Amino acid sequence: MTAQSSATAQDPIAVGSDRLTSVRRSPGGGLLLAGLGVLAFSLTFPSTVWGLESFGPWSLVALRSVLAALIAGCALPAGRVPLPARRHWAGLAVVAGGVVVGFPLLTSLALETSTSSHAAVVVGLLPLTTALFAAARTGARPPRAFWVAALAGAVLVIVFTVQQSGGKLSAGDLYLFGALLVCAAGYTEGGRLAKVMPGWQVIGWALILALPVAVAGAAVALPFEPVHLTARGVIGLVWVAAGSTFLGLYVWYRGMAEIGVPRASQLQLAQPLLTLVWSFLALGEEVSAAAPSAAVAVLVCIAVTQRAGSRETRRTGAEAPVRS
Structure with missing residues (x-):
């Protein structure tokens, strides 16, 4: 068996003339990178509410994608990054549709009628949904303790965020649940691709792929939606x-490549609580006195998922092979 065929056996994606190499795994660094991604994402809802003060929801999402694509359009040539192999473009299209277009658009529409703290219920379900998508797509099989802790964390976050919003469901909840599904698919596919190309290239190429749609969307939306800068x-x-779409997704995908999609996804259990903090500081939304207790309970669940995931990785030596 040649060195190339040996590498192919270990990583079914890294074949052909990709000129891509597998990402070196560093669990400690991966946790830090994924945690930085969660921190960046926690500012997304409050920042979107700010953005909606000047732009309509369709215009905001289109301009957001165009600006992020311009950053990627400068970074990719500067790094002399080759085009991905043809077989990776379908996965990049899922990333583009899920995290570049779908999630921002659906949450922006939802935030026209929902508060930032109420919209955090989406993120409360996102870690569990992403882990389920990853199990189906990549064959990852975390132990039972992982799933129990992940489910408990999701329930804790949902109960807290629904209680925070008074237990009422808004008209934007259908948008939020749709955003949950497309984002989980985009996270899973991006984490899969980030094993063989740097995370910034994953989101960079996804942004370039979505650029024609973003430009067309901006051209259509801006004349019809008032702009008040x-x-x-x-x-x-x-x-x-720049923060949520490019930098946040860069460190997020790189972290997922190093510690695995299921483990990284559970760090997002802390995101709704962080969003509540930013919503209080930036938007003046009320946060209940139960927040500290909820934060401690969620952090315990995160610790259990990380310990269970780490133990499973040590036992198997690596994640399950990716299904091409």
């Missing part, structure tokens, strides 16, 4: 473009 509106747009 404010400082907060511009800051919100810049953050969701």
Whole structure:
């Protein structure tokens, strides 16, 4: 068996003339990178609310994607990054449709009628949904303790966020549940691709792929949606473009490649609680006195999922092979 065929046996994606190499795994660094991604994502809802002060929902999402694609369009040539292999473009299209277009659009529409803290219920279900998608797509099989802790964390976050919003479901909840599904698919596919190309290239190529749709969307939406530029509106747009869409997804996908999609996804259990903090500080939304207790309970669930996932990785030596 040649060195190339040996590498192919270990990583079914890294074949052909990709000129891509598998990402070196570093569990400690992966946790840090994925945690930084969660921190960036936790600012997305408050920043979107700020952005909606200046732009309509369709315009905001289109401009967000265009600006992020411009960053990617500068970074990719500067790094002399070759085009991905043809077989990776379908996965990149899932990333583009899920995290570049679908999730931002659906949550922006939802935030026209929902508060930022109420929208956090989506993120409360996202870790469990992403782990389920990963199990189906990549063959990952975390132990039972992982699933018990993941389910408990999801229930804790949902109960807390619904209680925080008074137990009422808004008209935007259908948008939120749709956003949950497309985002979980985009996270899973991006984490799969990030095993063979750097995370910034995954999101970079996904942004380039979505650029024609974003430009067309901006051209259609801007004449019909009023634009009232404010400082907060511009800051919100810049953050969701550069912070959430590009930098946040870069460290997030790189972290998922190093520690696995299921383990990384459970770090997002902390995201709704962080979002509540930012919503209080930036938007003046009320946060209940139960927040500290909920935070501690969620952190315990995160610790259990990380311990169970780490123990399973040590036992098997690696994640299950990716299904091409």
